[in-house]
Amino acid sequence: MTSRRSGRRPGDPDTKGAILDSARELFARDGFDKTSVRAIAADAGVDAALVHHYFGTKHKLFLDAVAIPIDPTVILGQLNSVDVHDLGAHLLRTVLGIWDGELQSAGVALLKTNLAAPDSAMIRSFIAEIILTNIATRIDDDTDVRTSLLASQMLGVLVTRYVIRLEPIASMSVDDVVAKVGPTLQRYLTGEL
Numbered sequence: 799m800t801s802r803r804s805g806r807r808p809g810d811p812d813t814k815g816a817i818l819d820s821a822r823e824l825f826a827r828d829g830f831d832k833t834s835v836r837a838i839a840a841d842a843g844v845d846a847a848l849v850h851h852y853f854g855t856k857h858k859l860f861l862d863a864v865a866i867p868i869d870p871t872v873i874l875g876q877l878n879s880v881d882v883h884d885l886g887a888h889l890l891r892t893v894l895g896i897w898d899g900e901l902q903s904a905g906v907a908l909l910k911t912n913l914a915a916p917d918s919a920m921i922r923s924f925i926a927e928i929i930l931t932n933i934a935t936r937i938d939d940d941t942d943v944r945t946s947l948l949a950s951q952m953l954g955v956l957v958t959r960y961v962i963r964l965e966p967i968a969s970m971s972v973d974d975v976v977a978k979v980g981p982t983l984q985r986y987l988t989g990e991l
Contacts, residue, residue, distance in 0.1 A: 814852045816842040821863040825907030829914050830860055864908040874932040882936045886948075886984030887976050889933075893952065894972045897960060906960050913957070925949055937987060947986040955979055 820841035824833045835856050839846040853859035873892055880888045897905055930945040937944050955975065958964045967975065985991075 813844055813848060817849055817852060818863055821859050822903040822907055825860060825863055825911060826903045830911035864904040883988055886987055887980030890980050890983055891972060891976050894975060902960060909957060909961055944986055948983060951983055
């Protein structure tokens with residue numbers, strides 16, 4: 799007679815990854831509030847208890863799902879070598895290059911969830927404290943106004959291209975978007991307001 803261990807059956811080594819993949823896709827598609835742990839578990843082909851086992855709460859799962867595997871300060875550090883009068887186009891090209899890659903699902907999930915949330919403190923803090931603070935040190939005047947305008951244009955492009963997927967901007971090449979939007983970003987940074 800073989801004795802069986804009691805307790806939770808261990809998950810497959812790929813279970814955590816499958817849960818994260820499903821969470822990214824569902825959060826990106828439906829946002830945080832409309833995505834349930836049960837839906838994520840069903841999509842990943844696991845029991846909901848395993849989701850809680852690996853991640854604890856839905857909120858912790860969301861944070862893991864949208865974790866950016868690159869440090870934004872490293873990317874911004876690379877932009878420090880770009881002349882401030884060329885920064886608009888370079889910043890946009892860098893951001894779109896990242897968003898067109900493997901981070902797209904996580905980014906869309908983060909945007910959808912935070913734009914729909916009654917308190918968008920997570921995205922506001924990220925933008926203000928990490929992104930804009932770095933850029934603001936390079937601007938001579940009207941720093942708050944200029945960085946806010948820059949953020950509004952960048953977020954507008956990201957939402958239009960990746961969340962709403964409004965054509966033709968959704969399918970434009972990065973070069974086309976940079977050619978059309980880069981001058982506006984540059985005006986916000988260094989031009990007449």
